[in-house]
Amino acid sequence: MYLSSRYIDEKQIFGRYQNILLEQTMSEAEMDSQTFQAFEDKLTKAKFTLYKEKPFFGLLLTKLRTVPTYSVPTMAVDNNANIYINPNFVLKELSPDEVTGVLAHEVMHIATETFFRQRGRKMELWNIATDYMMNRDILEMNMKLPKMGLLPVQQGDRWIVKVPGLKPIDITDISAEELYNILLPKQEEQEKQMQKIIDKLIQEQGKLDKHLSPEEAQGIEVIGVPSEDSVYKPAKQGQGDIRAAVQDALDTAKRTRGNEAGTPRSFSGDLMKPKTNWKMLLRNFIKAASTPYYDWGRPAKRAMASGYYAPKMRMEEEDIDLVIAIDTSGSISEDIIKVFVSELLSIIRSFKKVKINLLLWHTSVYHETDIDTRKKSFDAIQKELLSMPWQEGGTEISCIKKYLDKKKTKTNKISGLLVFTDGFVEDKPQLPDAKKKLFMITEAGSDEILKKYGPTFFVDIPHS
Numbered sequence: 001m002y003l004s005s006r007y008i009d010e011k012q013i014f015g016r017y018q019n020i021l022l023e024q025t026m027s028e029a030e031m032d033s034q035t036f037q038a039f040e041d042k043l044t045k046a047k048f049t050l051y052k053e054k055p056f057f058g059l060l061l062t063k064l065r066t067v068p069t070y071s072v073p074t075m076a077v078d079n080n081a082n083i084y085i086n087p088n089f090v091l092k093e094l095s096p097d098e099v100t101g102v103l104a105h106e107v108m109h110i111a112t113e114t115f116f117r118q119r120g121r122k123m124e125l126w127n128i129a130t131d132y133m134m135n136r137d138i139l140e141m142n143m144k145l146p147k148m149g150l151l152p153v154q155q156g157d158r159w160i161v162k163v164p165g166l167k168p169i170d171i172t173d174i175s176a177e178e179l180y181n182i183l184l185p186k187q188e189e190q191e192k193q194m195q196k197i198i199d200k201l202i203q204e205q206g207k208l209d210k211h212l213s214p215e216e217a218q219g220i221e222v223i224g225v226p227s228e229d230s231v232y233k234p235a236k237q238g239q240g241d242i243r244a245a246v247q248d249a250l251d252t253a254k255r256t257r258g259n260e261a262g263t264p265r266s267f268s269g270d271l272m273k274p275k276t277n278w279k280m281l282l283r284n285f286i287k288a289a290s291t292p293y294y295d296w297g298r299p300a301k302r303a304m305a306s307g308y309y310a311p312k313m314r315m316e317e318e319d320i321d322l323v324i325a326i327d328t329s330g331s332i333s334e335d336i337i338k339v340f341v342s343e344l345l346s347i348i349r350s351f352k353k354v355k356i357n358l359l360l361w362h363t364s365v366y367h368e369t370d371i372d373t374r375k376k377s378f379d380a381i382q383k384e385l386l387s388m389p390w391q392e393g394g395t396e397i398s399c400i401k402k403y404l405d406k407k408k409t410k411t412n413k414i415s416g417l418l419v420f421t422d423g424f425v426e427d428k429p430q431l432p433d434a435k436k437k438l439f440m441i442t443e444a445g446s447d448e449i450l451k452k453y454g455p456t457f458f459v460d461i462p463h464s
Contacts, residue, residue, distance in 0.1 A: 137264035149208030327421035362393030
């Protein structure tokens with residue numbers, strides 16, 4: 001009788017707990033007017049401080065969204081230039097000066113294009129490198145940051161990264177890319193040791209903010225606030241919009257203060273400079289690789305007008321024979337390759353007859369696609385190019401010559417060789433014999449070695 005009188009209905013208990021959880025979720029999804037007022041006041045004061053004292057940051061903030069959410073424990077930024085803020089973090093854990101500093105940190109993610117500069121690097125290690133460099137700039141500009149996160153130590157006029165298990169790293173005059181390469185394990189034994197250090201750094205970095213992947217950004221739940229201001233709602237901005245906002249903030253800051261008015265050192269003016277028009281570069285190279293010949297059957301009109309007979313020079317655009325070799329090592333992402341291939345397709349369509357050997361390589365050539373418009377339809381070529389396999393790996397550019405030497409029975413010189421790479425290749429590469437060579441190097445790459453072997457151009461494909 002006792003047990004029956006104390007019988008527990010599991011469904012009933014589950015229902016009660018479910019209601020409690022739903023109520024908690026609903027209460028977190030809305031912010032009461034008193035909490036919102038305190039949050040808005042603290043945030044607005046920080047924005048005004050930046051606008052007044054560091055106009056580059058303040059002006060850029062006027063173009064960005066600061067979105068309240070409980071989905072992140074502190075602050076976060078996504079690749080659409082939204083800054084997500086946990087109200088509890090701002091109200092309970094940060095002083096007014098620290099709110100200003102952390103906001104500046106998030107703005108720097110956007111201004112220095114950390115998402116787009118990643119270029120296939122390991123995301124967690126790239127986040128560590130960029131955070132150290134940005135925090136160096138913020139502290140150097142006399143702004144305040146909370147003691148959490150990845151903070152370099154100032155020693156005289158030098159900024160030093162001190163990490164247990166590593167030698168001190170002087171980051172005073174280096175870039176995030178250079179710090180990344182210093183931290184990147186070079187050997188398998190070092191990788192095991194470094195992973196433990198990196199795991200600790202990841203935990204520390206996450207205490208200050210989070211860099212959201214596109215998938216994580218989609219999962220953010222925005223808090224409802226008693227305001228119709230769009231600044232509290234996320235927006236999807238294209239890279240062109242972001243760049244325009246950064247350029248506008250920079251120009252206005254210069255006009256108001258007569259200089260860059262506190263532009264952080266990590267923000268390089270090179271980011272705003274137009275990059276090589278890689279699309280035109282690619283098209284012109286293919287066109288230039290055409291073989292010129294003289295047609296005696298059709299005289300040159302200018303020569304005839306001058307009273308003498310001369311052959312007309314024609315470009316044999318109908319018979320282009322090229323090798324295009326795409327480096328798919330870890331620093332070149334699949335998205336970049338897709339954009340490159342897409343543009344190549346549009347160029348192929350504009351020529352009547354084209355023959356191109358397209359190679360994918362890292363330490364070896366692992367895939368070849370023969371593009372021959374005399375034998376295949378454009379649709380068939382397009383389908384083949386868009387379904388190519390893609391592998392990451394190391395980088396050994398000599399593998400192109402090894403592959404072509406094995407393939408060809410005769411060592412005929414090819415019309416042109418275009419190599420798309422990050423440039424981080426072996427010191428003394430062996431390259432195929434080609435009448436024309438061109439090296440298109442990704443923005444974060446290096447031309448130190450390849451410029452000895454032919455023309456090199458730095459290109460910025462994702463920003464084009």
